Amino acid sequence: MSELKIAIQKSGRLSDNSHRLLEECGIKFSNGTSVLKTRAANFPVEILFLRDDDIPQYVEQQVADIGILGENMVLEKNKNVAVLEQLGFAQCRLSLAIRKEESYPGLQYFNNKRVATSYPRLLSDYFTENNIKAEIEEISGSVEIAPGIGLADAVCDIVSSGSTLMTNGLREVTTILRSEAVIIGNKKLSEEKKAILDRLLFRIRAVKNARENKYILLNAPEASIQEICRILPGMKSPTILPLAEKGWCSLHSVVKEDEFWERIDQLKSAGAEGILVIPIEKMIK
Ligand code: PRT
Ligand code: ZN
Numbered sequence: 001m002s003e004l005k006i007a008i009q010k011s012g013r014l015s016d017n018s019h020r021l022l023e024e025c026g027i028k029f030s031n032g033t034s035v036l037k038t039r040a041a042n043f044p045v046e047i048l049f050l051r052d053d054d055i056p057q058y059v060e061q062q063v064a065d066i067g068i069l070g071e072n073m074v075l076e077k078n079k080n081v082a083v084l085e086q087l088g089f090a091q092c093r094l095s096l097a098i099r100k101e102e103s104y105p106g107l108q109y110f111n112n113k114r115v116a117t118s119y120p121r122l123l124s125d126y127f128t129e130n131n132i133k134a135e136i137e138e139i140s141g142s143v144e145i146a147p148g149i150g151l152a153d154a155v156c157d158i159v160s161s162g163s164t165l166m167t168n169g170l171r172e173v174t175t176i177l178r179s180e181a182v183i184i185g186n187k188k189l190s191e192e193k194k195a196i197l198d199r200l201l202f203r204i205r206a207v208k209n210a211r212e213n214k215y216i217l218l219n220a221p222e223a224s225i226q227e228i229c230r231i232l233p234g235m236k237s238p239t240i241l242p243l244a245e246k247g248w249c250s251l252h253s254v255v256k257e258d259e260f261w262e263r264i265d266q267l268k269s270a271g272a273e274g275i276l277v278i279p280i281e282k283m284i285k
Pocket of ligand 1: 012
């Protein structure tokens with residue numbers, strides 16, 4: 001019987017979230033630190049633990065059928081693979097940064113400068129598109145120390161909170177790309193493998209929907225219900241149940257978490273009380 005080979009990062013920023021995603025999809029597997037691959041007990045998949053840099057090539061060559069990694073790496077490696085789904089974690093950006101004391105007149109700053117990066121392809125494309133002639137120093141790690149040790153004038157690196165740049169006396173001047181984890185796939189999967197992939201993607205979407213939404217319960221005077229439904233536009237068809245106390249009811253629905261937080265004050269002033277917000281485990285639309 002056919003099985004789908006999934007490549008995930010062995011150890012790094014993507015590993016925990018990749019494991020968790022597969023586990024939340026009901027895929028059970030052991031993940032000893034020394035193993036390079038393992039089979040799931042209850043789903044036809046084999047999981048390969050690799051360096052993220054190698055995943056695009058392995059998926060192109062079908063050593064793995066699909067892989068989970070940052071979109072930044074997918075674009076840098078530029079292999080012939082399909083991006084199948086955005087996963088919403090490992091959000092970051094690829095940015096240019098210069099020494100914080102330098103003034104920045106705009107992108108032309110980079111003309112004739114040396115820029116250190118682990119993303120030479122993306123950076124060189126960006127400079128070409130913007131008519132900048134700079135020298136690119138490719139280095140594989142600790143890019144942010146390059147200006148401090150005289151290796152480069154500026155850097156192009158992944159930024160998340162910005163604290164690494166700050167600690168190294170650098171400041172972000174422009175963002176080249178925004179990225180998050182994605183699933184990539186080989187473009188020529190067999191029908192059998194595609195069927196397994198469809199089942200997996202269905203589960204992944206259910207997990208993603210559940211993460212973005214919350215189940216909400218609140219009590220409110222009957223007279224306020226219409227107003228509350230207006231405040232929470234995501235709430236299409238709430239369940240409304242009468243409470244033992246006359247003139248009051250309880251309202252249950254599913255809302256987007258962001259929407260809920262933005263509107264909590266309006267809900268309270270409309271008379272909502274006893275608001276409960278409960279995580280959803282799976283949500284199938
Ligand atoms: O060993 P392997 O090759 O598998 O892993 P790796 O060391 O190459 O990659 P890893 O685990 O560091 O990152 C994997 C992926 O996580 C990246 O390709 C991005 O898609 C994503 N990601 C998300 C990040 C960050 N956030 C991030 N902050 N990757 C790297 N960083 C680094 C960045 O390089 C810089 O050194 O963190 C520092 C900046 O963080 P802040 O918070 O100080 O701005
Ligand atoms: Zn890597």
